[in-house]
Structures are given as structure tokens and as C-alpha cells.
Amino acid sequence: MKQANKQLNKFTILFLVLLCFFSCKKEVEKKPLVDDGSIRYQLFQLEKFGWKSKVHSQKVDDINFTATEVPIQYYLLKDQGNEDLFNIDSLYQENKTERVLEFTFEQEDEDDLLKDKFTSLSYEEGVKYMSFSLDKDFYVVTSKNDTIQCSGVSYERNFKVAPFQKVLLFFSGIDPKEKIQLIYNDKLFKKGTLKFQFKDTYTEILL
Incomplete structure (x- = not known):
């Protein structure tokens, strides 16, 4: 039993x-099976466009000023990698009102623009201005006529290796569908006020 x-x-x-x-x-x-195909395709579309908007350039005297918008997905992927695209998408949704603009200064003969003959400052003071004061010279106007001040600048020092100076400009609180105009009041090289109209947006391929 x-x-x-x-x-x-x-x-x-x-x-x-x-x-x-x-x-x-x-x-x-x-x-259901989780599929990141749509996110992957949208990122592929951005990559196909070279990760950047059209280049907007102006030349004043012997200096070329160039502004380019870089989608924040580029920086998210650069920082996080592409193993978890859903995480990238989530981070984008949290930060989609941020804008990053790449801005370069280049002298036509590839001379170093931070020399005192261009800025009337010592080289060290020119570097400090690029690093800590340049944000006050930039702002954005949206298609709704809102004025957005630059929230920060990242100066990419090239230590005289590259023939240009480059900064990243950060702006917050901008609808991703908004077209923008970048305004630069040039106090460093004293070339006046420059305007860069960004007519293209990434609304069709946003995450």
C-alpha cells in the first residue's frame, strides 16, 4: 500500500x-515577439543622411562659419552602443526636445583663428572664451518665434592639429517638429550678426 x-x-x-x-x-x-526593426530602420535612415542636417555656411571676410544640426540619436548611440535599441528609443523620447548644433570656424588660409591677430585676445584667453563664454553669443529662434538661449557649449580642442575650431551648441525645450534659425552675435572675431536658417527637420524619421 x-x-x-x-x-x-x-x-x-x-x-x-x-x-x-x-x-x-x-x-x-x-x-508577441519583440521586434526592434522599425527603430533600426529609422536609425538607418538617419545614418543614410550622414547623421547630420544640411550644412549651412557663411563667409565673412576671411572666415567661414558653418552650422550643422546633429540628431541626438547619434550621441545616444555613441554613448550607449546599439545592443539595446529600445533603450536608445526610450532615452530619445525623454530628451527629444534637446537640440545639438555643430558650429565650426575656419580661416580661409587655414590659419589658427585663436591667434591674437584674429581675436585681439591672448591665445589662452581665446581658449577660455571658446570654452566658457561663447554660449552667450548664440540663440535660436523657432518657427513660432520663441527665443531659446544656448544652454551650453562643448569646445572640442584640436591642439592646432585641425585647421578649424569646433564647438557643440546645446539648446533645450524645442519641439522636434519645429524649424529653427540659429543666431550668432560674433563678439570673438567681431564679424557682426550671422543667421543660419535650418529649413529641414527630421520629423519624418524621428524615433
């Missing part, structure tokens, strides 16, 4: 294990 009860208990346990297994299997089968 005891042997029979043991056998019954074994069958009962086995039955419960199998029942649990098949229940879990059904749950897995019911759960």
Missing part, C-alpha cells in the same frame, strides 16, 4: 511539473 502511495505521489508531482511546463510554454507562445 505504501509503495502504491509513493508511486501515486511521484505521478502527481510529475503531472504538476508537466502542467507547469506546458502552461509556461503557452505563455511564451502567447507573448
